[in-house]
Amino acid sequence: MSGEPVQESLKTLQDLQAVFNDRAALASMDAGSEVYRVRWWAPVQPGTEGGLFWGVTVLQPGKVGDEYFMTHGHFHANRTRAEFYGTVSGNGVLVQMSADRRTWGETMTPGSLHYVRGENAHRLVNTGDLPLVVWACWPSDAGYDYSTIAERGFAARLVEHDGKPVLLEGE
Numbered sequence: 239m240s241g242e243p244v245q246e247s248l249k250t251l252q253d254l255q256a257v258f259n260d261r262a263a264l265a266s267m268d269a270g271s272e273v274y275r276v277r278w279w280a281p282v283q284p285g286t287e288g289g290l291f292w293g294v295t296v297l298q299p300g301k302v303g304d305e306y307f308m309t310h311g312h313f314h315a316n317r318t319r320a321e322f323y324g325t326v327s328g329n330g331v332l333v334q335m336s337a338d339r340r341t342w343g344e345t346m347t348p349g350s351l352h353y354v355r356g357e358n359a360h361r362l363v364n365t366g367d368l369p370l371v372v373w374a375c376w377p378s379d380a381g382y383d384y385s386t387i388a389e390r391g392f393a394a395r396l397v398e399h400d401g402k403p404v405l406l407e408g409e
């Protein structure tokens with residue numbers, strides 16, 4: 239994606255310190271390493287009713303300890319606003335969490351399409367060896383609520399166990 243009005247956000251390990259469990263492993267890694275970048279096309283102003291935004295997330299492969307690289311994750315500020323995710327390339331898991339903290343994962347493979355209900359928090363996790371590239375489309379008045387996740391996180395973590403991704407409950 240390029241050209242106006244495309245915007246870009248880059249997140250490094252430094253930006254994601256709070257989301258990973260293994261602080262010792264994190265401290266041994268390069269804080270400047272890129273974890274993910276999002277480019278999004280906002281043809282209307284945020285908050286506009288009836289518009290749509292389009293984004294592409296590129297999430298790098300990697301782990302902090304046994305925990306896979308992931309995005310911050312968020313709820314939408316407007317809990318009635320849903321979102322589509324479509325996997326372009328790579329392999330991962332779309333982790334979702336309901337308002338009552340029930341948490342589950344949907345396997346993402348090239349071509350898979352995922353519907354996120356407006357009331358669910360959502361986070362991308364890269365469980366593969368290649369960048370996970372994901373398209374997203376969401377309403378321009380969905381907004382973001384990062385604070386709920388920043389305060390309590392998700393109720394489960396996706397870790398590698400015996401070479402396979404496992405969703406560990408327990409928060």
Ligand SMILES: [Fe+2]
Nearest residue numbers: 314321360376
């Ligand atoms: Fe979203």
